[in-house]
Amino acid sequence: MSGVLVVVEARNGALSRVSLEALAAGQHLAKQLGQACSAVVLGEGVTPVVDELRAKNLAGILAVEHTLLRQYTADGTTAALEQVVRKTTPAHVLFPHTYRVRDFAPALATRFGEVLISDVIAIQPGPLFVRQLFQGKLNADYRHSGSGPCFVSVQAGSFRADALEPASTPATVEAISVDLTPAKIRTVPSEPFRESAHTVDLASAAVIVSVGRGIREQGNLPLVQALADALGAELAASRPICDAGWLPMERQVGSSGQTVSPKLYLAVGISGAIQHLVGMKGSKTVIAINKDEHAPIFEVADYGVVGDLFEIVPALTKAIAAAKS
C-alpha cells in the first residue's frame, strides 16, 4: 500500500471546485508522506475531466467508465471504487466532502474494515487529520490506526484550489474496467430537480444580514429586516429558520443552501455550525452578534459583539439610519 488516490467529481463535464480542493489536499498529503498522488474519475464519458486532470501535477489518472455509472447510485459507486482500491492499493483515499461522498464513502470504508475520517479541515504531519466536533465548538486530531487504506473526506474551503500544482508533464491515463451488474444496484434514482424559483440571488449580494436561532420566534424577524433595509442588504438565514418556514428556503446560507461571498456578512444570532460556515466564510468582512462568547461564528468574524441581539440590533439600525441622513 502506497500513494494517495483522490476521488474527484465532475459537474457539467468539468471538475467541481471541491474536487480541485481535494486534489490540493491530496498533493499536500502526498508531499508530506513522500509518496505519489493520483486521481480517479468515475462515470460515462469522462474524457473532458481526464483532460482537465492531465494539466495537474499527478502521478497517474485512473478513468473508470461504465454505463451503470452514468447516474450516481451508492451501490454502483461503492462497488466500482472497491474494485479500484483493491487493484491499485493506495495507502490513502481522499474525497471532497460532498452529499454524494457522504452517501457512499462510509460503506466503501466498511468493506475494508475501515472508518472514513470525514469532513477534515486540515492535515498535519503524522499524518493527523483535523476535524470539528460539537458543531464547531472543538477541534479534534484523528489518526488512522487500521491496517487497510485510510479513507478521508475534505471539507469545502479547507484547501485552496489555486494552490493546486500544474503538471510539468501530463500524467499517464489508465482505463480501469470494473465489473458491475444491474442486479447489484438496488436503488432507482430520478433526475434532480429544483423546487423554488430562485428569484433571490444571494451569491451576488454585496451586503447580507443573516439571522439564526437566536431570533427565537418568527414575530421577531422584522427586527433584522429593518437592519437589512437600513443597510440596503439582502436578508438571509441559517437552516433552522428556513426549516421552520419563517423565511423561504432560497434565503438559506450553508452547505444545503447558497454559498455567498459578500463585502459584508452580518450574522445575527447565528452560532456558526460547520454547515453554515462553509456557505459564508468567503465573505470579505464578517460581523457577528451572539449571546454566547464561545459561539464558533466568532472564529471567522472580523468584528464580534457578545450580547443581547434584541438590544443591539435596534440600536444599530437606528445608528445606521442616523449616519445615512
Next chain:
Amino acid sequence: MKIIVAIKQVPERDAQITIAAGGKWIDAGDLAYTINEPDAYALEEALQLKEKLQQAGKSGVEVIALCAGPERVASTLREALAKGADRAIHILSDDLGSRDTLALAQLLAEAIRAESPDLILTGLQSEDLGLGQTGVVLAELLGVPHATIILQVEPTATGLRVKRELEDGWFQHIEMPLPALLTIQSGGNKLRYATLMGIKKAKSKPTATIAATPAHAPAAIELTRVYLPEKQKRTQMLTGTPAEIATQLVEKLQSEVRVL
C-alpha cells in the same frame, strides 16, 4: 411493517463544553443530555409513517426506538416512547467512546438483525461527533439498500419513494425496495411534543435492555486530542452599551468595510 429508529443521546445544544484533563475528550461532569436533533426527525418520520399506514388500513405497524449508551440514555428512550414509539431497546454500554463508528454500527446491527425490521431510520449525523456515517455503515453491515439526507418518505407498492436533498437547493427522488435504511435530514417535518397521555402510556411500554458485546476489532481510527479551534481571523470584540456598540459598528461600516 416494523420500523426501527436508531437514536443517539448528545449534550444539549447550548451546553458549555469544556475539555477534560488529558485533552482527549470533554468534561462530562454536569452536562445535560438530549436526543440528537436529526434523530428526533427520524423518530418523527417513523411515527408519521405509522399513522399514514394505519389510516390506509394497515395493521401491525410497529415503531421501535433503539439506543446504545450508558444508564443515562434511558431518559431519551422514555421520551421516544412518550412521543409514540411502541417499545424500546437499550444496548447498555459504558465504553462507547472507545469504539469507532464501525464497532458501534456492529453493536446496533446485532440488535437490529434479531428484529428483522422492514425499515431502519436514523438521523443523518450526530451533533457531537458529526461523522455522519452510522446509518450508511449500518446499511452496509445489514446488506440492505440505503439513501441519505432524506426529507420525505412515501410507501409504494414495491417499497419506498424518498426525497433526497442534494446541494445548492437541488433534490432527487429515489425508489427502493424493502428492507432498507434511510438517514433523515432535520426540518422535513414538524416535531411533536410528548403529551401527558403519552408520558403516562410510556410507563407501561416495554424496554428491553441488552448488554453490549465487546468490539470485534481494534479501532480503525483514533481521536488523539481535542482542543479549542484556532481563530481563523483576528476578531476585534466591541464592548459597551448597545448605543456605544452601535456607534463603533457604524464607524467600522463607514471607514473599514465601506458599505455606508
